[in-house]
Amino acid sequence: xSVQELEKIFQGKVDQEIKxxxxxxxxxxxxxxxxxxxxxxxxxxxxxxxxxxxWISRAPSLKRKAIxxxxxxxxAGHGLxxxxxxxxxxxxxxxxxEDLHSGKAKYSSIFNYPTLTWADIGxxxxxxxxxxxxxxxxxxxxxxxxxxxxxxRICKEESFHQRQGFEILLVLSKGxxxxxxxxxxxxxRWWWPSLMMFGPKDGESTHSDQSMTWKIKRKSNDELRxxxxxxxxxxxxxxxxTLPDPALQWNAAKGHYDFGEIDWVEFWNxxxxxxxxxxxxxxxxxxxxxxxxWVRDAAAAFAEKRAARQAQQVA
Amino acid sequence: xxxxxxTQAANLVNYLLHLGDNALILSQRNSEWxxxxxxxxxxxxxxxxxxxxxxxxxxxxxxxxxxxxxxATEDSLAYLRGERTYLNCLMNELPNGDWxxxxxxQFFFSVYQQLLYNALLQSRDETVAAIAEKSLKEVTYHxxxxxxxxxxxxxxxxxxxxxxxxxxxxxxxxxGEFFMPAGYETAAVAEGIGADVAALQQRWMEQVAxxxxxxxxxxPVAGKxxxxxxxxxxKHSEHLGFLLAEMQYLQRAYPGATW
Numbered sequence: 001x002s003v004q005e006l007e008k009i010f011q012g013k014v015d016q017e018i019k020x021x022x023x024x025x026x027x028x029x030x031x032x033x034x035x036x037x038x039x040x041x042x043x044x045x046x047x048x049x050x051x052x053x054x055w056i057s058r059a060p061s062l063k064r065k066a067i068x069x070x071x072x073x074x075x076a077g078h079g080l081x082x083x084x085x086x087x088x089x090x091x092x093x094x095x096x097x098e099d100l101h102s103g104k105a106k107y108s109s110i111f112n113y114p115t116l117t118w119a120d121i122g123x124x125x126x127x128x129x130x131x132x133x134x135x136x137x138x139x140x141x142x143x144x145x146x147x148x149x150x151x152x153r154i155c156k157e158e159s160f161h162q163r164q165g166f167e168i169l170l171v172l173s174k175g176x177x178x179x180x181x182x183x184x185x186x187x188x189r190w191w192w193p194s195l196m197m198f199g200p201k202d203g204e205s206t207h208s209d210q211s212m213t214w215k216i217k218r219k220s221n222d223e224l225r226x227x228x229x230x231x232x233x234x235x236x237x238x239x240x241x242t243l244p245d246p247a248l249q250w251n252a253a254k255g256h257y258d259f260g261e262i263d264w265v266e267f268w269n270x271x272x273x274x275x276x277x278x279x280x281x282x283x284x285x286x287x288x289x290x291x292x293x294w295v296r297d298a299a300a301a302f303a304e305k306r307a308a309r310q311a312q313q314v315a
Numbered sequence: 316x317x318x319x320x321x322t323q324a325a326n327l328v329n330y331l332l333h334l335g336d337n338a339l340i341l342s343q344r345n346s347e348w349x350x351x352x353x354x355x356x357x358x359x360x361x362x363x364x365x366x367x368x369x370x371x372x373x374x375x376x377x378x379x380x381x382x383x384x385x386x387a388t389e390d391s392l393a394y395l396r397g398e399r400t401y402l403n404c405l406m407n408e409l410p411n412g413d414w415x416x417x418x419x420x421q422f423f424f425s426v427y428q429q430l431l432y433n434a435l436l437q438s439r440d441e442t443v444a445a446i447a448e449k450s451l452k453e454v455t456y457h458x459x460x461x462x463x464x465x466x467x468x469x470x471x472x473x474x475x476x477x478x479x480x481x482x483x484x485x486x487x488x489x490x491g492e493f494f495m496p497a498g499y500e501t502a503a504v505a506e507g508i509g510a511d512v513a514a515l516q517q518r519w520m521e522q523v524a525x526x527x528x529x530x531x532x533x534x535p536v537a538g539k540x541x542x543x544x545x546x547x548x549x550k551h552s553e554h555l556g557f558l559l560a561e562m563q564y565l566q567r568a569y570p571g572a573t574w
Contacts, residue, residue, distance in 0.1 A: 049350035056346050060565035060574035061390045062339075062376070065346075066369050072349050073362040080355050118565055118574070168574075176572050284351070292353020294478065295414050298471025299354075305470065 014215050019145035022088040030214055033207065034144050035089050036105075037216065039096045042082035043107035045075045046100075047281050051115040052124060060118055067164055068121060074157045081150040088146045101286050108132075109267070110197050112275030119172055119179075119186035125165015127187070127194040130232060133158045134224050135198070143215040166235065173239045187236075188244045195259075196267045198225040229257050327440070328379050329402060329499035330509055332392065333547060335375030336403035339393060340555070341424060342368035343562055344411055353414050360460060364421065367453040374446045394566035398549075398556045402497070405546035406489035408555045412482065415468055415475065419482040422461035426522050427493045427515065429454045434510035443508060462526045469530025479532055487535050491542025493519070500547075 006025050013020060020026055049072050056072065059065035083093045099105035110128050115121065136158060139151040172183035199205055199221040211217040219227075229248075236243055247260035269275070345365040352358025376389035406424065411417045432454055435447035468475040494516040496504070503509025524534045545551065565574065 046350075046355070053350035056349055057343060057561050058564050060394075060572075062369060062373050062393055064574055066366060066373070069346055069349060069362055069366050069369070073359055073366070076350075076355055076359045076362070080359075083355070171574060175574075176569065178569060179572055288351040288353070292414065294472070294474050295353035295357070295468070298468050298475030301475075302467040302471045 011213075014143045014213075017215075019148060020143050021145045029210070030216075031089055033211060033214070033216060034147065035086055035091050035096075037207075037211075038082055038086050038089075038147055039091070039099065040106050040108075042079050042086060042096065043100045043105055044111065045079035045082060047107045047111045047285060049075045050281055050284055051111055051113070051277070052121060054115045055118060055121050058118070059121075064168070071125075071161055071164065074161070078150075078154045078157070081153060085144075085146040085150045097289065101282070101289060103273075103282070106271070108197060109270040109275060110193050111281060112270050112278045113189070113193050114277050116189070117182050117186060119169065119182040120190065122165045122168030122172060122183070123186035123190040125161050125163075126169055126235070127165075127190050127232065128197065129158055129161040129165060131194050131197045131228050133162060134228055134231075138218050138224070141215075141218060166239075169239055169241075173241060183239070184241050187239075187241050191244050192262060192266075193270075195225060195228070195262055196270075198222070198228065200264075200267075226256055229259050233257050326499045326502040326506075327508060328382050329497075330503040331375045331379035331382070331443075332396075332400075333402040333497065333499065335372045335379065335392070336401050337407055337424075337428075338368040338375065339372035340401070340403040340558065341407040341420075342366075342372060343558060344407065344409075345417070345421070347411055348417065357414075361417070361421075364457050364460070367450075367457070371446065371450045371453070374449070378442050378446070390566070394563045398551055398559055400549055401546075401551065401555060401559070402499075402549060403546055403555075404489070404492045405543055405552055406486060406492070408546070408552060408558055409486075409489070410554060412485070413478060415478040416482040416485065418461055418464045418468065419479065419486055421457060422465045422526065423486060423490050423523065424493075425454055425457040425461050427490075427519055429458050430515040430519055430522075431510050431512065434515065438509070439507035465526055465532075466530045469527070469532045476531065479530065483527070483532055483535070488540050488543050491540070492544040492546060495542070495544050495547075497547040 007027055010020070010024070010026055010030075013024075020030075052068065052072050052075075056065065056068055059068050083096060086096050087093060096105070100107065110131075115124070133155065136151050136155050140148055140155055142148045142151065169183050169187075172179040175183075202208065202220045202222045205221055208217065208220060212220070233243065233248065245260045247258060249258055251258045270278070273279070342365045345361050345368070348358065348361045349365070350358065352361060372393070373389050376392045380387040380389055380392055404424075406420055409420070429451065432447040432451045436444055436451075438444040438447065465479065469479045470476070494512050496512050500509055500512060504511050520537055527534045565572075
């Protein structure tokens with residue numbers, strides 16, 4: 001069969017909403033796009049453990065500590081599912097991880113911002129996980145089967161994450177004047193970076209059109225961003241906080257909130273490695289990996305020895 | 316020594332604090348690995364153990380707080396006591412060291428905790444027995460997981476063997492404290508509530524020796540090493556103060572706030 005015919009069958013399946021599975025024929029570019037996107041997603045889960053992990057040792061109550069630990073552990077689990085999904089496309093986990101450490105692969109820029117106070121843990125849950133969920137709910141219907149199925153599992157846990165973040169902020173918003181100020185300050189710092197999570201504007205997004213045709217993506221960056229703003233503005237009322245955007249207002253004609261312009265200079269700088277924590281985050285991941293090398297080597301050596309002993313016993 | 320409002324309950328409260336502190340302090344140490352483990356699966360595993368231990372600590376503190384009465388809560392007990400009133404064993408507060416040292420400590424402590432909780436199933440105090448029963452399921456997994464890793468790393472590569480031997484030598488002198496009863500432990504035994512820790516030592520030694528042998532590591536000779544002690548009586552290493560300063564920071568900086 002010619003490549004053109006194979007591509008026709010492939011696109012036919014996509015159009016009919018039949019999931020593409022690992023052994024199915026797929027265009028090289030589809031495979032590459034998926035590897036890039038899923039690995040970037042996996043790395044975001046793993047690097048995302050760092051800013052929140054920063055507050056585990058200082059969580060203000062035993063209950064909060066346990067919830068935060070469980071949450072950060074969930075992120076590790078999400079990373080695992082996603083690395084496995086990348087493996088179904090023929091790229092082993094070690095390779096994917098090395099691409100992160102070499103700087104070849106990206107992760108979500110949001111994790112290059114620091115967590116300065118306890119309220120940041122709430123703001124990450126509410127805003128960052130809130131933004132991630134919108135993207136991930138869409139991805140539950142993505143055309144590649146293993147990715148879609150990983151997303152279904154992840155989405156269940158993410159909605160719990162968003163709730164716990166909101167709840168942290170709700171308690172702060174009803175607390176002492178210092179706690180209220182802490183809550184507002186965290187929202188001020190995390191609002192714009194959260195809007196940036198949806199990526200460049202539709203006209204400037206390099207991969208978007210093809211991803212829509214392949215049904216990897218089903219909503220554009222700007223559509224998702226608007227959905228996020230509409231959702232968060234309502235929730236902010238319950239928290240009795242303001243969002244740091246003077247242009248934010250209801251547009252009755254559109255049925256949506258209007259909002260101000262993202263600082264795209266900052267956006268591109270953080271993408272390029274100039275965010276406040278880019279170097280620290282990557283360094284922390286490399287350090288964990290390098291310092292763990294002897295453990296992984298020992299586990300592999302032991303597994304070989306054990307297999308050899310068992311083979312000997314059988315013989 | 317910590318002096319609860321209800322002095323009649325002092326021994327039991329101290330006993331519960333000791334059990335809770337052991338769990339909380341080790342949980343706090345293990346949680347430092349979260350996001351920094353040598354491989355994702357083990358990052359998840361050590362965090363799981365940390366979560367189990369914090370759950371156990373909360374059970375003991377909640378019970379202690381109910382006996383103490385007044386404004387005591389699990390959080391006031393965890394966050395508002397200073398280093399001289401923490402009653403955990405010294406080993407649990409030591410810095411993590413490398414992964415090998417973390418594993419070896421978890422192994423030593425989990426084997427001890429399993430024997431201890433097994434004995435506490437017979438406690439006359441129903442709450443203590445119930446916490447022990449619930450926790451035993453978790454601890455059984457901790458013993459299995461840490462034993463497997465001691466064996467894997469001891470019998471892995473030359474480097475991993477050397478690291479495990481170093482961890483063993485470093486930690487061994489802290490194992491004796493498990494079995495030296497503090498006053499509140501002796502009192503709890505007399506009341507039929509606590510476990511006789513000295514009586515656990517023989518079985519602990521046998522279980523530990525079996526795993527160390529399989530791991531091709533040397534088995535220390537009992538009675539040859541000077542054993543450190545004091546943690547159970549509130550005399551700690553220099554490390555605990557820093558651990559508590561970090562852990563208690565928000566509660567201390569914003570007194571009376573709700574989180």
